Structure formats: structure tokens, C-alpha cells
Amino acid sequence: MSDTKPELRTVNVTRYGKPLREGGSLPALVEADDDFLYVLKFRGAGQGTNALIAELVAGEIARTLGLRVPEIVFANLDSAFGRTEPDEEIQDLLRASEGLNLAxxxxxxxxxxxxxLNVVDARLASQIVWLDAFVMNVDRTARNTNMLMWHKELWLIDHGAALYVHHTGPNWPEQSLRPFLQIKDHVLLPQATDLDAVDVDFKQILTADRIRSIVALIPDEWLTNQSITESADEQREVYAQFLETRVARSEIFVNAAKEARNARV
Incomplete structure (x- = not known):
């Protein structure tokens, strides 16, 4: 759990590898100019830049809380990538995603x-359940866990479905105080018996400064095409206030998770 301000590297995509046909966003395996392979999330897919914002914010919050998340980078996609791709659907996606993406x-x-097969102890299960209830991540179910085992350690991936309330319009203040009822379907909920202790620890970590340093990472160009009435800074302020309110009133989503667990076990 680092005290330093989070920073993201920027890479340039040099080779389109193959599509990873999972879900509606059609992520792809690509190579970048640092010679590493990345799973690229396209700004031109599905929910557009909202999904990239959720991936960025929720992923970096998870990292701040000490959970394992693959390195997240900004990824520039050149216009040349859409010219030679034979698949018309992928070609359209590449053309719609020129510029800054996430990987x-x-x-x-x-x-x-x-x-x-994979055993998760109560502490780690509670940490992940707390995170997903906090960021309203609807996509960590038994059907689609969005978790990987790598070198015998548990890694969290794919947070594009988090913060789904940013699709619902201007009622963010009301949404920030709502319990996250979908937590009842969380794959790790039965093991999450340490939620109260995790709540105490995580509230100390997620200070307003840390939240705002993560929200500050959202690029202007991902925000300016979302609203014609609010500036990028005004939209970041909404994200920051939403997250700060949820931390301050975390007992709302923690109690809902505990009730859901009791009903399930």
C-alpha cells in the first residue's frame, strides 16, 4: 500500500495480436513499444470511455488497498491499425478507438x-468483497469471476463494469448512499467473514487525498466527450465526491454485504 501519488505509464501499441472475445467489449492482446504484451480495452467499444474510467479508477483503488492488479497503462492506438484488419467488426472498433485507450x-x-479449486482466506475474501461493494462492481460472480491465479497468487482483472451509476444520469448524490444489493451474487461472499475489520482498515487508507489522486488520473479526452455541459474538472469532482461519500458512509454497503452473506450461508 503505497503512499506515493499514483502514476500511469503511456505506451504505444505496435502490434495487434488477437481479439479476446470475452464479453461485449472485445478486448485484444497487443504488443507495445516497451516489448510487453497487454490486454487492450478499447475506447470505441461497448460503454465507451465510461468503461475505461471504471477500469482505471476501480483498478487503482484496488492497488491502493494492497490488492493485486496487473499494471494499468495508457495505450496510444495509431490510425494505421484499422487499415489492414480483415475482420470488419474489429476494423470498425480499431478506427473508433484511435487515440488514448487503456491496457x-x-x-x-x-x-x-x-x-x-482455489481457496481464498477470510481476510482476502473480505477485502475483495469490500472493494466491489464500494465501487459497485457487478461483475465478480461465480459465472464470471474476473480473477486470475498467477504464480499461485490471486489477481483482480476487468473492472469495466464498476461505477455503473455513471450511466444513470445526475442522481449521483443519491446513488452514493445506496447499498450495493448485487453483492449477494459475489463469488467470494460466503468466505467474507472479516468485513468489519477490513472496513476499519480500508477507511484509514482511502483518504480524500488518495481518492482524488486516483480520480486525477482520468484523462480529459475521456471526459469531454461524455458531457457537453460539464468540464473535465467538474466531472472529476463528481467522481471524487461520490467515492468520498461512499467511504464516509461505508457502513451502508458493509451492512448490506453482511446481510446478504447471512441470507446466503
Missing amino acids: LHYLSGSITFDPI
Whole structure:
């Protein structure tokens, strides 16, 4: 859990590898100019830059809390990539995603987390459940765990479905005080018996300064095409206030998670 201000590297995509046909966003395996492989999330896919914002913010919050997340980088996609791709759907996606995208370091050799075979202790399970209830991540279920085992350690991936309330319009203040009822479907909820202790620890870590340093990472160009009435700084302020309110009133989503767990076990 670092005290330093988070920073993201920027890479340039040099080679399009192959599409990873999972979900609706069509991420792809690509190579960048630092010679590393990345899973590229496209700004032109699905929910657009909102999904990239969620991936960035939730992922860096998870990292701040000490959870394992592959390195997140900004990834520039040149206009040349859409010219030679034979698949018309992918060609359209590449053309719509020219400019700044988001990518995660590819964990070569990792395997999908199996809730039956892979044991997660109560502390780690509670940390992940707390995180997902906090950022309203609807996508960590038994059907789609969005977790990987890599070198015998658990890694969290794919947070593009978090912060789903930024699709719902101007009622952020109301949403920030709501319990996260979808936590009832969380794959790790049965093991999450240490939520109260985790809540105490995580509230100390997620100060307003740390939250705002993460929100400050959101690029202007991902925000300016989301609203014609609010500036990028005004939109960042909404994200910051939303997250700060949820931390301050964390008992709302923690109690909801505990109730859901009791009903499930």
C-alpha cells in the first residue's frame, strides 16, 4: 500500500495480436513499444470511455488497498491499425478507438480463478468483497469471476463494469448512499467473514487525498466527450465526491454485504 501519488505509464501499441472475445467489449492482446504484451480495452467499444474510467479508477483503488492488479497503462492506438484488419467488426472498433485507450499488463501463463479449486482466506475474501461493494462492481460472480491465479497468487482483472451509476444520469448524490444489493451474487461472499475489520482498515487508507489522486488520473479526452455541459474538472469532482461519500458512509454497503452473506450461508 503505497503512499506515493499514483502514476500511469503511456505506451504505444505496435502490434495487434488477437481479439479476446470475452464479453461485449472485445478486448485484444497487443504488443507495445516497451516489448510487453497487454490486454487492450478499447475506447470505441461497448460503454465507451465510461468503461475505461471504471477500469482505471476501480483498478487503482484496488492497488491502493494492497490488492493485486496487473499494471494499468495508457495505450496510444495509431490510425494505421484499422487499415489492414480483415475482420470488419474489429476494423470498425480499431478506427473508433484511435487515440488514448487503456491496457493491462498481460499475465502470461495465468489461469482463471476456480471457486471450487482455489481457496481464498477470510481476510482476502473480505477485502475483495469490500472493494466491489464500494465501487459497485457487478461483475465478480461465480459465472464470471474476473480473477486470475498467477504464480499461485490471486489477481483482480476487468473492472469495466464498476461505477455503473455513471450511466444513470445526475442522481449521483443519491446513488452514493445506496447499498450495493448485487453483492449477494459475489463469488467470494460466503468466505467474507472479516468485513468489519477490513472496513476499519480500508477507511484509514482511502483518504480524500488518495481518492482524488486516483480520480486525477482520468484523462480529459475521456471526459469531454461524455458531457457537453460539464468540464473535465467538474466531472472529476463528481467522481471524487461520490467515492468520498461512499467511504464516509461505508457502513451502508458493509451492512448490506453482511446481510446478504447471512441470507446466503
